[in-house]
Amino acid sequence: MSLPPEKASELKQLIQQQLSKMDVHGRIREILAETIREELAPDQQHLSTEDLIKALRRRGIIDDVMKELNFVPDSVDQELPSSPKHAVGFDKQSTFKKTNIDPTRRYLYLQVLGGKAFLEHLQEPEPLPGQVCSTFTLCLHYRNQRFRSKPVPCACEPDFHDGFLLEVHRESLGDGTRMADSTTMLSISDPIHMVLIKTDIFGETTLIASYFLEWRSVLGSENGVTSLTVELMGLALERQKTAEKERLFLVYAKQWWREYLQIRPSHNSRLVKIFAQDENGINRPVCSYVKPLRAGRLLDTPRQAARFVNVLGYERAPVIGGGGKQEQWCTLLAFLCRNKGDCEDHANLLCSLLLGYGLEAFVCVGTKAKGVPHAWVMTCGTDGTITFWESLTGHRYIHKPTNPDEPPPAEQPKPLYPYRTIGCVFNHQMFLGNCQPSDAVETCVFDLNDESKWKPMSEEAIKSVCAPGATTSLPPFPPLCASTIDASVTSNEIEMQLRLLVSEHRKDLGLTTVWEDQLSYLLSPALASYEFERTTSISAGNEEFQDAIRRAVPDGHTFKGFPIHFVYRNARRAFATCLRSPFCEEIICCRGDQVRLAVRVRVFTYPESACAVWIMFACKYRSVL
Secondary structure (H helix, E strand, O other): OOHHHHHHHHHHHHHHHHHOOOHHHHHHHHHHHHHHHOOOOOOOOOOOOHHHHHHHHHHOOOHHHHHOOOOOOOOEOOOOOOOOOOOOEEEEEOOOOOOOOOOEHHHHHHHHEEEEHHHHHHHOOOOOOOOOEEEEEEEEOOOOEEEEOOEOOOOOOOOOOEEEEEEEEEOOOOOOOOOOOOOHHHHHOOOOOEEEEEOOOOOOOOEEEEEOOOOHHHHHHHOOOOOOOOOOOHHHHHHHHHHHHHHHHHHHHHHHHHHHHHOOOHHOOOOOOOOOEOOOOEEEEEHHHOOOOOOOOOOOOOOHHHHHHHHHHHHHOOOOOOOOOOOOOOOOHHHHHHHOOOHHHHHHHHHHHHOOEEEEEEEEEEEHHOOOOOEEEEEEEOOOEEEOOOOOOOEEOOOOOOOOOOOOOOOOOOOOOOOOOOOEEEEEOOOEEEEEOEEEEEHOOOOOOOOOOOOOOOOHHHHHOOOOOOOOOOOOOOOOOOOOOOOHHHHHHHHHHHHHHHHHHHHHOOOOOOOOOHHHHHHHHHHHHHHHHHHOOOOOHHHHOOOOOHOOEEEEEEEEEEEEEEOOOOOOOHHHHHOOOHHHHHOOOOOOOOOOOEEEEEEEEEEHHEEEEEEEEEEEEEEEO
């Protein structure tokens, strides 16, 4: 195998540097002089290359050089600061198993040795072999690389034993193939973002911890290994600069808010959200939660991206005690690893994906009915069309403003969208407060360039703290990961479980169950059509489905079907939900002559192992007059 010319040149340079460091040339000269004195016969004029190699080998020079030229990647060995609740330890591992290491690249090797002080699991018994139990999973993100540890049973001292090889390189054009030197590595401020997720026996996920590991202290230690926190002056200076930028932005934001209130005192009651608290309790500018995000080949269209965000689970941030809504906006990695989040998390991700597709997208902050705070996404078309995207449902709405000064028409249709008021809009570059006389969405004019209607923040001020690399306190966005779920296998498993649950339920009612496989199969096109419509807003294939069902149901028989949609894969939970529907319960508990039952499950997979699960129950029976 031959190296590319540029890599071969760099490798030669590294070898030359190592030879100079060991003073190999000086040692060769000494050995050459000694050999000439001791071994050169009077009638010999010169030593051959072979004679010189033998002399160097006898004195161990060649062995020493080869040992020194073994490429050993930089390793990180660091412990998280002690915590009253949880701690995870890291150490170095000298050998790398089943990993191809490029000798022209720099690496960090991080090994997880275990966890301590998970006191909520102090009394938890050790699981028996094969027993289903709650698990911990550690997720890592570093400079466009993502890793996930093997799940380990939850315990007071969870048995984490996993290693992660992280590649350190510059991302600018032309530098991607060069080995990063110490100066370059010191300038790479991206921390290692670690997220700890707990998954219970029902597949529900909980965010346990989120931590940003500063790895560059390893550069100040001997042999590239450290077990202590090393405070480098350059890092302290960098943090001071970050703190100063954030302080100046806070001063600017306060001044902007004072000016906004001077326009109209009633602005004080509008939902103008400049900062939001993340899962670590750190206040960040809301613009930092959005960034153009490309999905690679995992998602093909903006509407498919909206469907992906829609099937990620919805869960409101937990509220402790009374009061209103708990404020917590998750970082993107925490949201994706947890696979569920609040409306703001969904809106931030959808806005980022739409920006990645080249649309002019903004997150909107306002209220729904009854004054409930809410966030959704808006895109501005080049023709002036304003489209609202509801990230929790995937629905799209065209906004048609009404002029409050004009007399109302005879019949005023209610807006289809659920939004009532809007306080501000933002993306990664812009933040605008609504300063129109009314904050009602239906009368709002979305001419964002009109400063009499929208008060903008300075784009330079936003860029100073929200642009990539502007501050060390902002985590970079992770790439999306492809699904690890086999759609066919999972569909079949859920379907078999539902058949068993239906049969048991009917047995409890004193009813027998006869399944018709062909009828079950005929339900597949309907489920595919439902998902296609959710993704594209286009209905297709329903005519063929209805024709096939008419042919499958004999004269004098009745057919009933009930489709339902879930974003989780728990068959028992889905079945319990289906039974709460009178129409579905009527099908499952069908009584009559020649009753035949059918059920079909179709799982559609999306990035991050998110799933849309469609289930259709059906029955056919002979009608009795």
